[in-house]
Structures are given as C-alpha cells and as structure tokens.
Amino acid sequence: MEMEKLRQLQKEGRYPEALRELFARARATDDFSTYMSLCRLRKKIEDAPQGMAGREDLRIAILGGATTDFLELPLKLELETIGRGSNVYCADFNNYVAELLDENSKASAFCPDVAIVLVTPHNIADWPAVGDSPQAVQALVDRASDHWLGLCETFHAHTNCEIILSNLHLLAARAVGNLGTKLPWDQNSFLRQINLSSSRKAPNYVHILDIELLSASYGISNWVDPRFWYHAKQPVSFACMVPFVRNLASIIGALYGHAAKCLILDLDNTLWGGVVGDDGVGGLRIGEGDAEGEAFKAFQEYLLLLKKRGLLLAVCSKNDEANALEPFEQLPEMVLKREDFVAFKANWDPKPNSIEQIARELNIGLDALVFVDDNPAERELVRQSLPQVRVVELSNDPADYPRLLDQSGWIELVKLTDEDMKKTDQYRENLQRDAFQVQHADYDSYLVSLDQKAVVREFEPKHLDRITQLINKTNQFNLTTQRLTRSDVETLARREDTITACVRLVDRFGDNGLISVLSGHRDGSVLHIDLWLMSCRVLKRGVERLLANHLFERAKDVKVQSVRGAYIPTAKNKMVENLYAELGFAPADTDDNGTSYWEIQVQDYKPEPVRITLSADDQL
Amino acid sequence: MNEDEIWLRLTIVIRDIFDDESIVVGPETTAKDIDGWDSLSNIELLVAIEKAFSPLKFNTGEVVNLRNVGEMVAVIKHKTIN
Numbered sequence: 001m002e003m004e005k006l007r008q009l010q011k012e013g014r015y016p017e018a019l020r021e022l023f024a025r026a027r028a029t030d031d032f033s034t035y036m037s038l039c040r041l042r043k044k045i046e047d048a049p050q051g052m053a054g055r056e057d058l059r060i061a062i063l064g065g066a067t068t069d070f071l072e073l074p075l076k077l078e079l080e081t082i083g084r085g086s087n088v089y090c091a092d093f094n095n096y097v098a099e100l101l102d103e104n105s106k107a108s109a110f111c112p113d114v115a116i117v118l119v120t121p122h123n124i125a126d127w128p129a130v131g132d133s134p135q136a137v138q139a140l141v142d143r144a145s146d147h148w149l150g151l152c153e154t155f156h157a158h159t160n161c162e163i164i165l166s167n168l169h170l171l172a173a174r175a176v177g178n179l180g181t182k183l184p185w186d187q188n189s190f191l192r193q194i195n196l197s198s199s200r201k202a203p204n205y206v207h208i209l210d211i212e213l214l215s216a217s218y219g220i221s222n223w224v225d226p227r228f229w230y231h232a233k234q235p236v237s238f239a240c241m242v243p244f245v246r247n248l249a250s251i252i253g254a255l256y257g258h259a260a261k262c263l264i265l266d267l268d269n270t271l272w273g274g275v276v277g278d279d280g281v282g283g284l285r286i287g288e289g290d291a292e293g294e295a296f297k298a299f300q301e302y303l304l305l306l307k308k309r310g311l312l313l314a315v316c317s318k319n320d321e322a323n324a325l326e327p328f329e330q331l332p333e334m335v336l337k338r339e340d341f342v343a344f345k346a347n348w349d350p351k352p353n354s355i356e357q358i359a360r361e362l363n364i365g366l367d368a369l370v371f372v373d374d375n376p377a378e379r380e381l382v383r384q385s386l387p388q389v390r391v392v393e394l395s396n397d398p399a400d401y402p403r404l405l406d407q408s409g410w411i412e413l414v415k416l417t418d419e420d421m422k423k424t425d426q427y428r429e430n431l432q433r434d435a436f437q438v439q440h441a442d443y444d445s446y447l448v449s450l451d452q453k454a455v456v457r458e459f460e461p462k463h464l465d466r467i468t469q470l471i472n473k474t475n476q477f478n479l480t481t482q483r484l485t486r487s488d489v490e491t492l493a494r495r496e497d498t499i500t501a502c503v504r505l506v507d508r509f510g511d512n513g514l515i516s517v518l519s520g521h522r523d524g525s526v527l528h529i530d531l532w533l534m535s536c537r538v539l540k541r542g543v544e545r546l547l548a549n550h551l552f553e554r555a556k557d558v559k560v561q562s563v564r565g566a567y568i569p570t571a572k573n574k575m576v577e578n579l580y581a582e583l584g585f586a587p588a589d590t591d592d593n594g595t596s597y598w599e600i601q602v603q604d605y606k607p608e609p610v611r612i613t614l615s616a617d618d619q620l
Numbered sequence: 621m622n623e624d625e626i627w628l629r630l631t632i633v634i635r636d637i638f639d640d641e642s643i644v645v646g647p648e649t650t651a652k653d654i655d656g657w658d659s660l661s662n663i664e665l666l667v668a669i670e671k672a673f674s675p676l677k678f679n680t681g682e683v684v685n686l687r688n689v690g691e692m693v694a695v696i697k698h699k700t701i702n
C-alpha cells in the first residue's frame with residue numbers, strides 16, 4: 001500500500017518528493033525484499049531524464065572472492081540516504097586478485113575513490129593441518145593477512161583510493177567442538193587470528209569491515225545461506241544484506257564527513273523510565289534493582305562511552321527546566337551528569353525549534369545531528385520539519401536502544417584523534433568564553449584578555465589525521481570545500497610546489513586544538529590557494545587574519561608576485577563569501593559554476609595585527 | 621493449501637518482485653518470459669517465495685534445478701502438504 005503511494009509519485013514525475021519518501025523508507029527497513037523494491041523504484045527515477053542527474057560524485061569499486069553484483073543498487077541507495085550519489089563498478093566474480101594487482105585493470109582504470117574488497121573463508125588458500133604447531137599456524141596467518149593487505153597496498157599505489165577490506169566470519173560447524181578455542185590450528189582459531197592480524201597491520205587507508213562481529217551479532221547461521229553460496233557464490237544471506245550494506249555505507253559516510261557530531265537526547269523514557277514532571281524524581285526507573293531501570297542505566301553507560309570518544313551529547317526535552325535537572329542533581333544512579341551535555345534545552349517549545357537553537361549554539365550543521373526520542377510523534381515532527389536531522393527509529397524498549405543507535409550507521413568512525421576525546425571539554429570551554437565575553441565592554445578587550453597563543457606549522461605526519469578530519473567535516477568556514485582522503489593530504493604535504501599550514505590555538509580557557517588548515521600551490525609567479533578552512537569553534541578570534549599574515553610571509557619567502565584565491569559557494573559557506581574582499585583581494589573573474597576568483601599583489605597586502613601571540617612551542 | 625491458492629499467492633510474489641501488475645504466469649513460464657528475471661532476482665524470488673509460504677524451505681538441489689513456474693508450484697505443493 002505504502003509502496004503504491006511511492007510508485008504513484010514516481011509515475012507523476014514528482015522525483016524530489018518520491019526520493020525523499022523513498023530514502024526515509026529505506027532507512028526504516030531491514031527487510032531485503034522491501035529494500036530491493038525501493039532500489040528498483042530508485043533505479044527507475046535514476047533512469048528517467050533529469051531524475052537524479054549530477055548526483056554521481058563518489059566512485060566505488062567492489063571486488064571480491066564472491067558475487068558482488070547484488071551490492072550495487074542497495075549500496076547506491078544507502079549512500080543516497082546520507083546525501084551521497086555514487087558510481088559503482090562491480091568486478092567480475094573472483095577476479096579480484098588480478099584486478100587489484102594489474103595497474104591497467106578495469107578496476108584501476110575506473111579510478112575509484114573507495115574500493116571495497118570482500119573476502120570470505122572460502123578465499124583462504126592454505127589452512128593449517130590438524131595438529132600443526134603454533135609457529136606453523138602463525139606463518140599461515142601471516143601469509144593470509146599479508147596476501148590481502150598486499151593486494152590493497154598495490155591497488156592503493158595505483159589509484160590512491162581508500163580501501164574497505166572485510167574480515168572473516170567464523171564457521172558454525174566445528175571439527176573439534178569447544179576444544180577448538182584452545183587449539184591454534186582449529187579453523188575458527190585460525191580465522192580469529194587472521195582477523196586480528198589484518199586489523200593490527202592495516203595501514204591508514206585500509207578500513208576493516210568487521211564481518212566477524214556483524215555475523216556474530218545476527219548469528220552465523222543467518223549470515224550465510226549455504227544454498228546460495230553453493231549455487232551463486234552469494235557471500236551474505238539476503239536476510240542480513242541490509243545491515244551489511246548499511247555498515248559498508250557508514251564507513252564510506254564517515255570517510256567523507258557524514259558521521260554525526262552530536263546526539264540530541266530526549267529525557268523521559270529515553271534516558272530514564274517514567275515522566276519526571278508527573279512521577280517525581282523518586283518515581284523514576286533508573287539503576288539497579290529494576291529491570292527497566294537497569295536497561296536505562298546501560299543506555300546511559302553506552303552514551304557516556306560515545307561522549308568520551310568525542311560525540312557531543314545534548315538534551316532536548318519537553319519539561320520545566322528545574323524538573324528536568326532534578327534527576328541529574330538528586331539521583332546517584334544517573335550515569336550521565338549535567339556536565340556531560342554541551343546543551344540542555346528543557347522547555348515547552350516545539351522540539352524542532354530547540355534543535356535548531358542547539359545547532360546554532362554549537363555552530364554545527366543540522367545534518368551533523370542525530371535525534372534520539374522514544375516518542376514516535378516527536379520523531380515524525382522532527383523528520384518533517386528538519387529533514388536534514390537524522391532520526392533514530394527507537395523501539396519501545398530501552399533494552400534495544402544501544403543496539404539501535406549503533407545499527408543506524410550514523411555514529412561510525414574511521415579515525416579517532418586526540419581532539420575528539422577532548423571535544424566536550426572544548427565546547428564547554430567555549431560556553432565559558434561566551435560568558436566571559438559578556439563581562440567585557442568591547443570585543444577587542446575581550447580578545448586581549450583571552451590571552452591567545454597560536455602555533456603555525458606546515459603539515460607534519462603527526463597532524464595528518466586531524467587535518468584530514470578537519471578538511472572533511474568543515475562546512476561553514478571553508479572556501480573551497482575540497483574533500484580529501486588522508487592519502488591525498490599526505491601527498492599534498494610532500495609536494496615541492498606546495499605551501500601548507502595548520503594552526504593550533506590555546507587560550508586562558510584551554511586548548512582549542514588544531515583548528516585551521518590552509519594549502520596553496522605555486523604556478524609560475526602566482527600562488528593559488530587551494531584549501532582554506534577553519535573550525536567554527538574559533539570564529540571571530542583573529543585566526544583567519546593570523547593565517548593570512550603567515551601566508552603572505554611565506555609568499556615572499558618563495559618569491560611569488562601575487563596570490564589568487566577561489567571561493568566556491570555551497571549551501572553552507574556563505575559566511576566566507578567576502579573573506580578575500582576583507583583581506584584586500586580584488587575580484588578577478590567568476591566561472592560558470594559560480595566560483596569567484598580573487599587576486600592581490602604580494603606587495604599590496606597589508607598585514608593587520610591580531611590579538612594572538614605566535615608561539616614556537618612545538619606541542620602541536 | 622490447494623493448488624489454486626498456491627498459484628494465486630505465487631503470482632502476487634512474482635508481480636511484486638518484478639514490479640509488474642500485469643504479469644500472468646502458467647506452468648510453462650520460465651525466466652526468459654519475464655523482464656528482469658535474472659540469476660540475481662531468481663535468488664530474491666526464491667527467498668520471497670519461502671517467506672510467502674513460510675515455513676517452506678527449498679533445499680540446495682531445488683535452488684539450482686527449478687526451471688519453470690510449474691516446477692515451483694509442484695515443489696511448493698509437495699512441501700506444504702507434507
């Protein structure tokens with residue numbers, strides 16, 4: 001019935017509407033038949049003139065020792081639900097070794113941004129013999145993991161692409177029963193060792209898809225349908241296809257900056273059982289001694305882990321603020337404390353308003369938010385009013401919440417930096433800065449009193465993770481919105497004709513971390529600025545001026561005559577459209593895509609003082 | 621379940637998978653007769669049939685050897701009766 005409505009929209013050519021509906025349905029289902037119907041409908045829209053032209057920005061190659069054709073449509077759909085179009089190339093079955101090694105192969109010629117390499121236990125050439133010594137088994141473990149990582153290395157050298165390598169599921173049928181856990185040569189012991197070895201040795205550009213965990217989570221017997229493996233070399237059963245594809249897409253999403261930055265949480269029946277306004281603090285279910293209370297506590301423990309690894313937490317609840325704060329103040333069973341949240345909205349406004357306000361306060365986009373609320377009506381309201389905000393479809397049982405949040409695929413990570421783990425502190429320090437600013441009569445005296453110190457450095461190996469992360473998640477203060485992989489950044493750092501700079505900023509309230517990145521290349525007597533971006537945490541602090549001053553110093557060093565900058569407008573970077581004008585650049589030309597170019601003679605640039613002390617202290 | 625019911629339910633599944641309400645199938649209908657029926661959608665079809673006639677399960681030999689809709693109906697009939 002619901003499908004009929006979608007088909008109707010498609011037939012009437014109302015594509016944007018049909019696609020929006022279709023993506024929401026796709027997100028809400030784990031059922032492969034439903035999912036495939038959505039894929040086919042999506043394909044019809046794609047094939048229609050002007051259906052979804054211009055959306056194919058990511059190039060993805062799928063290779064493996066199994067059939068991979070079935071992945072193309074679901075992966076494209078799943079990526080579109082997070083706003084990425086893609087062009088997918090599926091290599092022929094079991095031709096992956098040749099395709100990866102040969103630099104003239106179809107896969108190499110396709111020039112993928114991301115290659116997915118799927119291997120299964122069937123692709124293992126040499127298994128240990130019964131009774132093999134631990135040393136002999138170790139040699140075979142290394143042989144298997146080195147073989148696959150070696151293929152990845154060669155392909156990466158040819159294409160510079162990011163690679164997702166699957167690890168291996170275990171086998172349900174055991175030859176030595178439970179004793180196998182103690183015997184290195186046992187098949188499952190062997191598979192586990194290969195998985196560990198691959199994870200340990202994987203270089204930066206190889207991201208492991210944890211099939212060992214996924215298959216365990218859904219049950220190995222459900223994960224593989226041996227009938228269709230024997231018949232068609234289908235590596236994953238249809239029953240588990242959606243979670244499989246969703247995990248693949250979430251890694252790709254995280255690689256390209258689509259992972260969530262902040263979770264917005266409801267309180268009543270989301271963080272604790274009961275309604276604090278009605279039941280009172282004493283009537284809430286949280287903590288030991290009550291089954292539901294324990295489930296809520298476990299959810300809070302999970303959220304605390306997410307917070308510690310860098311996800312921001314915020315509250316959005318319909319409550320009187322005093323009531324909403326009481327459990328945090330009075331109940332020792334509460335795992336989460338008030339200070340774990342970077343924003344706390346407890347009021348009677350419609351939730352979309354509060355959510356927009358949180359996004360403004362934190363200076364992050366709506367598409368970086370994930371909304372978690374047990375009330376289906378609130379979820380629907382947020383979905384409809386703020387389509388960019390991602391909404392987790394919770395069940396009505398708190399015991400499911402942690403798993404459902406993980407399965408959304410929106411909180412995936414490809415890299416964890418030191419900055420991530422300090423994130424909540426940094427946002428809280430920002431709130432202190434805001435309060436401090438109010439005490440100062442004028443902005444300049446506020447800046448002076450902040451006692452800012454900065455270190456400016458070229459890109460160095462130890463910064464590359466953070467630089468890559470900043471490049472891929474910064475949307476607002478970003479002049480060209482070029483997304484680069486870590487390998488791209490590494491290449492950039494090595495190039496002779498390139499000037500790179502990154503800034504770390506410290507002030508009296510704490511360390512802001514590495515917050516701005518710039519790079520340009522020399523072409524004759526002109527220096528072209530290719531990248532210039534800055535975290536919105538440090539807007540209006542003078543960092544852009546500091547970096548401009550630095551850039552022109554460097555321009556003199558390398559003896560160029562002029563500097564040329566580009567501004568590529570996006571939906572989000574309007575705040576920097578006048579940056580070059582403010583720095584004294586003159587408008588040069590504009591191309592068909594709306595990109596404006598700006599130029600200035602090096603000698604004409606007038607450095608302006610900033611309220612930041614340059615430090616040589618190399619802690620960066 | 622009698623044979624008429626099997627035909628009825630199977631037709632619904634086939635129409636749904638191949639997204640065409642006008643599909644009419646008979647005992648001699650094979651993959652060649654239906655647009656989009658390839659090796660991939662064949663697996664999808666078998667899984668969908670298992671779901672529609674749950675707890676029906678095709679065995680490995682049947683997965684490979686079912687050549688036309690008539691044979692499918694025969695297997696479903698045999699398995700749902702016993």
